[in-house]
Amino acid sequence: MASTPFDLKGKRVYVAGHRGMVGSALVRRLASEGVELLTVPRAEMDLRNQAAVFDWFAKNRPQAVFFAAAKVGGIVANNTLRAEFIYDNLVQATTVIHAAHMSGAEKLMFLGSSCIYPKLAPQPLREDSMLTGPLEITNEPYAIAKIAGIKMAEAYRSQYGSDFISVMPTNLYGPGDNYHPEYSHVVAALIRRFHEAKVTGAANVVVWGTGTPRREFLYVDDLADACVHLMKTYSSDELVNIGTGEDISIAEFARVVADAVGYTGTISYDHSKPDGTPRKLLDVSRLAQLGWRASTSLKDGIRRAYQAYLREHMQAAE
Template sequence: MTTTDTRDQVAFTPAALDRDARFYVAGHRGLVGSAIWRRLEAEGFTDLVGRSSAELDLKDRDAVFAFFKETTPKYVVLAAAKVGGILANSTYPVDFLSDNLRIQVNVLDAALKYGVERLLFLGSSCIYPRLAPQPIHEDTLLTGHLEPTNDAYAIAKIAGILQIQAVRRQYGLPWISAMPTNLYGPGDNFSPKGSHVLPALIRRYDEAAASGAASVTNWGTGTPRREFLHVDDMAEACLHLMEHYDGPEQVNVGTGSDVTIKDIAETIARVVGFTGTTEWDTDKPDGTPQKLLDVSKLAQAGWTAKIGLEEGLRSTVQWYREHANSLRE
């Protein structure tokens, strides 16, 4: 992918969004969507629209088109997706590919038909090659092999980026894409089978601390490096991009720094009060060796992360404990 797409047909100058215009957040009850909703409320948006998966199945094309016809939003953030960690992605690749493709195509096609002016599509940093040069720049997309443990999910997200670019070329609409790094925070999925690495570690260590367990066993070697961004920072970045950035290339959203899985495990153990030992099951996969995003494009657009990792972890652990009886299993 090149940094400049000469076929792009958009002539648009980003500016402040109309706070009274209708704004649809697809996936508004998920980790990212709920944070975006909170941010928009705090910023004074008065006409927010959201539907739970029980109210609107985004895989149902007819239902999605009927929803857009009825609500006709001016702005959309597409944060809805089927997501999960290494275990879920490895076990159910068909679900991750099929569900996400249908969600994306249905929402984007309906948004096009019913005249959505400004749309932000949220992808994932797993779109980049497994062995991409670090930190990962946006133009490394489609330059190498994907990480096998989540390639199906990655392909779906890559298709979303290309659909955004195609809409820009064919219809001249100022739609954009953002690729967040590993996210965490209030509203995360702490399920033992469906969670990503950080919430899985929070649950594991907190339960071990509560039970007085002598040790905790984690997957892999602990050596892979990961970048973590608090979801409230992500939400702020999304609104900032919608108001300050336009272009066909996806924008990386992260902190620009990373830590090892071992380091993050030790920090979580300290935060939750676990004093036992940590073992590593090296027969389990590590996933990508390192995944650190180059966030220079985001910085050029005028935004940098604000919430420190330990500060964010403490607030996330507090949220997890307060909601322990109502978490997804």
């Protein structure tokens, strides 16, 4: 088992899912660590293809692995594509974790999700609340796949002494997000909705749900910084939550996004749409004790995310 601190400099570091929002943020952050970065496009290696993944790991032998690949989406995507969410995420996790073990990787970080916690677990959500109650039904398949990945990393650590660790990010946003009108997360969905309303001069924007649930949001580059910090300094079978430790109601958050976009119309709520978990705030005291805190304010982060959306939107239109 590798010791801490774990020096990344000069090591072959593989980022699984490097073109996604989290993976691309990790690539940006690792640029200053002096690593030999390893990436491979999905078209060249499907992480669900066990033979292809095992072969790639055997040839490239990464010394450190950030597992940031996942099939992700908002509440509608999770509830609609239930079979895809459990199959894709289970197979990717089991394949990559085992390949890392077989090829002798020195360290692996598995990125879970705050949806692994029970729907009605005490707030803020502590790491030890996993598997203490029923999950939120709309994202249960995704959560189960993530829990399986966490438990697999834990089992390999226990049986083989593998230095595999797991972290639990809160709700993320930022460059590279998915802005699909139905399958996106709430931040990207609202940025797109308010931007289009501003451009068309719409007098009202409808937000799904009641607006009462409370959510915590973390800028994705802050997440990447936390992941690199923990990869270098943390080694344990215990999970580590990554978040800001602060939450906001969806109604309040919608106004923050509207202000950042420059939308001045009214906001209404569609109560026929599901709210999901009433509250989802992470207890980040363990992370704070390990020497890391988020540095990007919500207002600054949303402003940056909107600028990234405009850039990506213009590139897509070209």
